[in-house]
Amino acid sequence: MGVNIGLLTEYSKIYPELSETIEELSFGIPKGLIFKAGTTFLAKQTMDYSSANLFEIADIWFRTENFSFKEDLIKRVKAFYREEEISELTMLSPISSLKLLQLGFTKVERQNLKDEKQIEIDLFKIYLLINESFTSLHNISSGYIDLHYPDEGMGMLLLNMGFSTNDLTNYIYTREFFCQSVKSMFLADFIAKETRLQAHVHLLYKKYAVKSMEEYLSRIYGYLTPIGKKLKEGKKGFIEYNIKNADDKEFALKISVQEYSEKDDIDFKVVRTYPLVKIEDDTYRLTHPLYNR
Numbered sequence: 104m105g106v107n108i109g110l111l112t113e114y115s116k117i118y119p120e121l122s123e124t125i126e127e128l129s130f131g132i133p134k135g136l137i138f139k140a141g142t143t144f145l146a147k148q149t150m151d152y153s154s155a156n157l158f159e160i161a162d163i164w165f166r167t168e169n170f171s172f173k174e175d176l177i178k179r180v181k182a183f184y185r186e187e188e189i190s191e192l193t194m195l196s197p198i199s200s201l202k203l204l205q206l207g208f209t210k211v212e213r214q215n216l217k218d219e220k221q222i223e224i225d226l227f228k229i230y231l232l233i234n235e236s237f238t239s240l241h242n243i244s245s246g247y248i249d250l251h252y253p254d255e256g257m258g259m260l261l262l263n264m265g266f267s268t269n270d271l272t273n274y275i276y277t278r279e280f281f282c283q284s285v286k287s288m289f290l291a292d293f294i295a296k297e298t299r300l301q302a303h304v305h306l307l308y309k310k311y312a313v314k315s316m317e318e319y320l321s322r323i324y325g326y327l328t329p330i331g332k333k334l335k336e337g338k339k340g341f342i343e344y345n346i347k348n349a350d351d352k353e354f355a356l357k358i359s360v361q362e363y364s365e366k367d368d369i370d371f372k373v374v375r376t377y378p379l380v381k382i383e384d385d386t387y388r389l390t391h392p393l394y395n396r
Contacts (some may be wrong), residue, residue: 135205
């Protein structure tokens with residue numbers, strides 16, 4: 104398995120006396136910053152396989168001005184988690200990072216922005232709350248399994264933990280990237296030659312303002328090149344595209360999420376269909392690396 108979730112750190116375990124909500128905490132945070140956080144964390148886990156250890160993430164997350172907050176966080180973790188749990192605590196999960204992206208898409212921009220120091224703290228708490236919403240579903244399922252399948256408990260728990268998110272977490276990205284790239288070439292060749300699909304092909308050309316399948320693939324593969332280079336050279340970090348050409352800007356918009364409906368985004372279908380998210384003018388980032396476009 105590419106990603107090991109481990110024991111996710113939860114909001115109520117660290118801040119049992121608080122009752123903040125994601126909606127409250129996200130007020131005043133620009134959606135562009137939420138997108139940056141989500142894409143950074145997804146790249147860290149799904150492509151780089153970097154450590155998601157709570158304390159290591161906290162060291163990266165907080166600036167010097169928030170040192171006192173981080174120190175308080177560490178004290179709380181040691182106070183509210185059992186000693187044997189602390190070494191297993193992780194902060195990040197691909198599911199939580201995808202949910203963070205969803206939050207960005209549903210967020211309405213406001214003029215009243217928080218300062219960066221407070222945004223840093225509130226984003227951290229938001230991620231903890233998202234973690235908790237994810238683990239609570241597993242807790243409900245575990246109770247059901249204990250009640251109805253007491254003799255097959257362990258096997259059912261393992262199935263429950265991995266089945267629903269298997270396609271999001273259980274893969275080796277380097278293999279998937281190259282295999283899917285080759286498959287796309289075969290598919291494009293089949294579609295272009297199949298007479299029964301020509302009406303659909305022409306609709307595709309019209310939608311993306313291209314004249315041939317070769318032109319369409321050339322544009323798409325322009326976004327894949329930095330990913331292949333990253334994998335080949337072993338570089339870490341998110342994939343970001345700075346686009347200046349007018350035609351390229353138009354194409355980038357068409358392969359990025361524009362209209363978003365939360366009720367239609369079951370299993371992150373919308374987020375994973377469109378490979379790009381617009382961070383700011385002329386700047387885009389790769390969303391989930393195994394997009395289905």
